[in-house]
Amino acid sequence: MKKLFILVTICCISVFSAQAEFKLGVKAGVNLAKASFNTETINPDNFTGFQAGLIAEFTLPVIGLGMDAAALYSQQGLKFKDYNFEEKDGALDIPVNIKYKFGLISDLGAYLTAGPYASFKLHGDNADIVIDNVIHTFERKSFGAGLNFGFGIRLGAHMQIGANYQFGLTDNYKSFIDQPNSSSYQESEGKIRIWSLSAAYFF
Numbered sequence: 001m002k003k004l005f006i007l008v009t010i011c012c013i014s015v016f017s018a019q020a021e022f023k024l025g026v027k028a029g030v031n032l033a034k035a036s037f038n039t040e041t042i043n044p045d046n047f048t049g050f051q052a053g054l055i056a057e058f059t060l061p062v063i064g065l066g067m068d069a070a071a072l073y074s075q076q077g078l079k080f081k082d083y084n085f086e087e088k089d090g091a092l093d094i095p096v097n098i099k100y101k102f103g104l105i106s107d108l109g110a111y112l113t114a115g116p117y118a119s120f121k122l123h124g125d126n127a128d129i130v131i132d133n134v135i136h137t138f139e140r141k142s143f144g145a146g147l148n149f150g151f152g153i154r155l156g157a158h159m160q161i162g163a164n165y166q167f168g169l170t171d172n173y174k175s176f177i178d179q180p181n182s183s184s185y186q187e188s189e190g191k192i193r194i195w196s197l198s199a200a201y202f203f
Helices: 002-017
Strands: 021-037 047-059 065-080 085-105 108-123 127-131 134-140 143-155 159-168 173-178 185-202
Touching (some): 021 065, 021 173, 047 085, 065 108, 065 127, 085 143, 108 159
Antiparallel strands (some): 021 047, 047 065, 085 108, 108 143, 159 185
């Protein structure tokens, strides 16, 4: 998955960089993250965090087709309301999207994005929680990858406000169950899904 992401990134940059208009900006927003595990026993609630970082945009003249790429600190985590439990994680997310921009009225426009992303864990310790009298240990994996789908509006030449859905394809969490006084041992895995609302300002 890492090699595929790097290859797609290089190809996209090679195609667009020669003729594209280039802009650099800053981006910040709110994450609504939820981990989905392959067992019904573990069902976390939505975790609210934030994201912030740099974004670059390439746009081909006339047709409005281009790409954007970002390096974002993304706060994610696990939350179980019924057990008063919350574990915060931090990751470096690097999305690379194909981007189509089109005009609406006057200085108001819109855009659509889609593409892969890679996620590298920056911090996050193992955490234990008791669910139904069973101790679950959660471990955040060091690397994740998946797909992005987004849309938004453009306000003039500098401001963009958008929503994005991050669909994890690789497992982000491992959960271990080691019951006391028992020989039973189980392992389950979870993928992150994130809705985000963000604003970007291009210089």
